[in-house]
Amino acid sequence: MAAFALKINGQTRQVDVDPNTPLLWAIRDGAGLMGTKYGCGVAQCGACTVYVDGQTVRSCSLPVSAVGNSEVTTIEGLDSKEAKAVQAAWVALDVPQCGYCQSGQIMSATALLNLNPAPTDRDIDLAMNGNICRCATYVRIRAAIHGAAKTLEG
Amino acid sequence: MTVHDKATTALSRRSLLKGGAGLVLGAYVVRADRLLAQAPAAPKINIAPNTFLIIKPDNTVTVLSKGIEFGQGPFTGMATLVAEELDADWSQMRADHAPSNPELYKNLAFGIQGTGGSTAIANSYIQMRQVGAAARQMLVAAAAETWQVPAGEITVENGVIKHASGKEGRFGEFAEKAMAMPAPADPKLKDPSSFKLIGKEGVVKRLDSADKTNGKAFYTLDINEPDMLTVLVARSPKFGGKVASFDATAAKAVAGVVDVKQVPTGIAVYAKGFWPAKMGREALKIVWDDSKAEKRGSAELLQQFRGLSKTPGKVVKAQGDFDGSMAKGGRVVEVEYVFPYLAHAAMEPLNAYLKWDGDSAYARYGCQFPTPDHMAISKVLGLPIEKVKIDVLLAGGSFGRRAQQTTHQAVELAEVAKAIGPGKGVKLVWTREDDMRGGYYRPYSIHRMRGVVRDGKIEAWSDTIVSQSIMKGSFFEAVMFKDGLDPTSYEGSHETPYEVANFKCDMHQVDVGVPVLWWRSVGHTHTGYAVEAFVDELLEAAGKDPVEGRLELMANKKPRHAGVLKAVAELADWKNYKVPEGRARGVAVVESFNTFVAQVVELSMTDDGPKVHKVWCAVDCGVAVNPDIIRSQMEGGIGFGLGHILYAEQTLDAGRPVAGNFDTYRSLRINEMPEIEVTIVKSTEKPSGVGEPGVPPLGPAVANAMAKLGIGRPRQLPVVPGASA
Numbered sequence: 001m002a003a004f005a006l007k008i009n010g011q012t013r014q015v016d017v018d019p020n021t022p023l024l025w026a027i028r029d030g031a032g033l034m035g036t037k038y039g040c041g042v043a044q045c046g047a048c049t050v051y052v053d054g055q056t057v058r059s060c061s062l063p064v065s066a067v068g069n070s071e072v073t074t075i076e077g078l079d080s081k082e083a084k085a086v087q088a089a090w091v092a093l094d095v096p097q098c099g100y101c102q103s104g105q106i107m108s109a110t111a112l113l114n115l116n117p118a119p120t121d122r123d124i125d126l127a128m129n130g131n132i133c134r135c136a137t138y139v140r141i142r143a144a145i146h147g148a149a150k151t152l153e154g
Numbered sequence: 155m156t157v158h159d160k161a162t163t164a165l166s167r168r169s170l171l172k173g174g175a176g177l178v179l180g181a182y183v184v185r186a187d188r189l190l191a192q193a194p195a196a197p198k199i200n201i202a203p204n205t206f207l208i209i210k211p212d213n214t215v216t217v218l219s220k221g222i223e224f225g226q227g228p229f230t231g232m233a234t235l236v237a238e239e240l241d242a243d244w245s246q247m248r249a250d251h252a253p254s255n256p257e258l259y260k261n262l263a264f265g266i267q268g269t270g271g272s273t274a275i276a277n278s279y280i281q282m283r284q285v286g287a288a289a290r291q292m293l294v295a296a297a298a299e300t301w302q303v304p305a306g307e308i309t310v311e312n313g314v315i316k317h318a319s320g321k322e323g324r325f326g327e328f329a330e331k332a333m334a335m336p337a338p339a340d341p342k343l344k345d346p347s348s349f350k351l352i353g354k355e356g357v358v359k360r361l362d363s364a365d366k367t368n369g370k371a372f373y374t375l376d377i378n379e380p381d382m383l384t385v386l387v388a389r390s391p392k393f394g395g396k397v398a399s400f401d402a403t404a405a406k407a408v409a410g411v412v413d414v415k416q417v418p419t420g421i422a423v424y425a426k427g428f429w430p431a432k433m434g435r436e437a438l439k440i441v442w443d444d445s446k447a448e449k450r451g452s453a454e455l456l457q458q459f460r461g462l463s464k465t466p467g468k469v470v471k472a473q474g475d476f477d478g479s480m481a482k483g484g485r486v487v488e489v490e491y492v493f494p495y496l497a498h499a500a501m502e503p504l505n506a507y508l509k510w511d512g513d514s515a516y517a518r519y520g521c522q523f524p525t526p527d528h529m530a531i532s533k534v535l536g537l538p539i540e541k542v543k544i545d546v547l548l549a550g551g552s553f554g555r556r557a558q559q560t561t562h563q564a565v566e567l568a569e570v571a572k573a574i575g576p577g578k579g580v581k582l583v584w585t586r587e588d589d590m591r592g593g594y595y596r597p598y599s600i601h602r603m604r605g606v607v608r609d610g611k612i613e614a615w616s617d618t619i620v621s622q623s624i625m626k627g628s629f630f631e632a633v634m635f636k637d638g639l640d641p642t643s644y645e646g647s648h649e650t651p652y653e654v655a656n657f658k659c660d661m662h663q664v665d666v667g668v669p670v671l672w673w674r675s676v677g678h679t680h681t682g683y684a685v686e687a688f689v690d691e692l693l694e695a696a697g698k699d700p701v702e703g704r705l706e707l708m709a710n711k712k713p714r715h716a717g718v719l720k721a722v723a724e725l726a727d728w729k730n731y732k733v734p735e736g737r738a739r740g741v742a743v744v745e746s747f748n749t750f751v752a753q754v755v756e757l758s759m760t761d762d763g764p765k766v767h768k769v770w771c772a773v774d775c776g777v778a779v780n781p782d783i784i785r786s787q788m789e790g791g792i793g794f795g796l797g798h799i800l801y802a803e804q805t806l807d808a809g810r811p812v813a814g815n816f817d818t819y820r821s822l823r824i825n826e827m828p829e830i831e832v833t834i835v836k837s838t839e840k841p842s843g844v845g846e847p848g849v850p851p852l853g854p855a856v857a858n859a860m861a862k863l864g865i866g867r868p869r870q871l872p873v874v875p876g877a878s879a
Contacts, residue, residue: 001409018409021429029384029427034376035369037550038428039501040586044816047501075369090367094359094782097225097790099366100501100550106367125825132816134501134551135225136793138827140786 009077019065024048026064035075035103046131049104050074056111075103082113089148097135105131109145202337203289205258209329218252220259221274224549226845227783228274230360238351239286243313249361254524254544266525270557272747272843279841287341296332353778374519374547377507382579385570386431389420392447392809394667404437415573422570448667449809459620463602467660471648474656476614484608485695492870493680494803495595502550503589506567512576514541520549522556530561534568554672559628587814596673597622601684607695614656617647622666646681651715652707675846678746682850686742687867690858700741714774718752719743721772725833726754740858742851748842750774755855763874766828776839784844785832791848797822799853800873
């Protein structure tokens, strides 16, 4: 066990875990933030997607000891205008079914719009194909990303 | 704590269990016993608003859903039915799960509390409207008494109660008085022509969308009680294996591991959090006794199943003279379809929480079958039924996996709690690999189809099924089996929508030591494919158009099948559309769970197998309660069906399930998702379910399109074998 001071969503959180513990479990069991989900543990499904210094990361596969002083952002800390547009578009189209993968989907979709304000279908495929949705809400995810892009365009 | 515990006004937990917990739960035991004794009883239908609704001073109306919400929409559906008759405003509606209490919350289609078979709306359509109508009548009576005016002069609209005198109020202020009144026995329901919510577009939005976009939606895995232990169980790598011996020394040395205990299913590691539990489990040394384990591999199963399929099975249904007709010759077609084991692989792996203090137990999880689970937990812990409480939580998908005929998860949960002793909350977690390799798959199945076409007419048809029973050995067997066979193995095969004079459906029910379970659309996952790919093949041999040929075979006797088939043909412009070069279309129509779905698929071939560009879908589910949820379930069913038809299989290597995660069990991803267009056929029939019926037609429609491209219909699924590895 070792103590880590993680910067999550602008706050410093002390977690006492084994250094090899994936960031996901430091966030969930250590910091008690439950919005970031466990789906596969091997960076295949994207349910655990967070930002580390603004970059999307599969938190299930990043040891907490590698995070250092980096800023971690989870679904609970999303507050950019892109994120709000994405969430609003998701609600407008009733995208979620079971909802379990959607934190990860929202993180990836927001990251996409941060980089590319007007993504094509192909851009969406490339940016979002690391996020599995077993309910297959993909048709609406695609439509909601286009919808959010349109909102942001103003 | 869930919303029904928090209710402070009209409803408390005490009034929820009105009549006394002992009485209610005592009746539950009787009912459950009757279920086991196969004694059908006319269910007494509970419509008491104070058991289903929590109306708060802020005017919110929370509907307690009998069915679990895992994406298919019962929260929104139940609230729609109530709000319609209550004349509530949609913005005041909320929903949560009803706790385990079969007397109050039984599924009227099952007689126990549980979700499955796409029954949520079908079994609640009248009941939940009556709840809303009764509540409305009681609120009006309460307002009339308060205002001292005749009830008949009061109107209710959009959540506002009004009297001509100008008096006006909302539900919250009359709720306490209203809910104390006796509920009317037979409240009057609206004529469908005056519906404002049911069947209307754009009025009703899902109640759970916002929380599912901001991380607030609360699932079982999110339970994080102060002294809770996270538990992982090391189970036998082969089904039926037992622990011969184990050494937990290294596991106990892992920081964060609290204890290690043997339980009937394996070795349980108790830790402070998931990661130490996982590390602890990896440090266990276990010797397994495989003497009674299933040790066959997929190739051996295929050989056995294939051999059996060539011999006559037990006849499920026969008419005319199949053998005689075949003997007359003509264009004989014989094909074999092989269907793999499939894991459900819901995004949230199995998990459950239980706190046992020695005298009572409180479980919280995404429980799909509360009644059997309730009985199982009380039995393992030796507690009276009324000392066990189950609160149902949102689940991250199920596709059938959480509806456990064996109650295996509830039993293991209770065993894990029992092994460490009372006082500690335990959260039993399955990793993705546990979930994927843990069995309870869609059964491995073979269909051998034989038929003959003479003079452009299908004269004979037979379907020999080899499959494993889902219900055998469970409490469902006594209630559901027909002539010793499990109908969920042949549903859809023994009664097709097509008139063929000489018909036979027979079956070999095989025992395999791999636990199997219903998987989104159950038997129709394979019977739908077998029937619809085969009819297409025979129609091709007869020189008929796939749509026209099917309609002819329905012989005007299957209006709802024909209705969706015509509707999808029109939607896709089947007759006139010029399919682009390199692409082809296929069609299929399947009835499942009283819902009729037809789909047209357009695809082309790539190095990675078929690329499905677009799917057109027509659905007839009777009265369409929530059109947008129906569309979303068709979209999801198509995606779910497509991913498995193309890519997914669980194979066995000397009894060990091979695929353990999404790297070896390939799931559909967004770049593989087709465009989808759905039309809902208008109907005044009773509403039926939509959670499962979108799945079955997709596979055969893909196969039929592949045949049109000249590749042929896949005989063994998945279409892209080895895609996973």
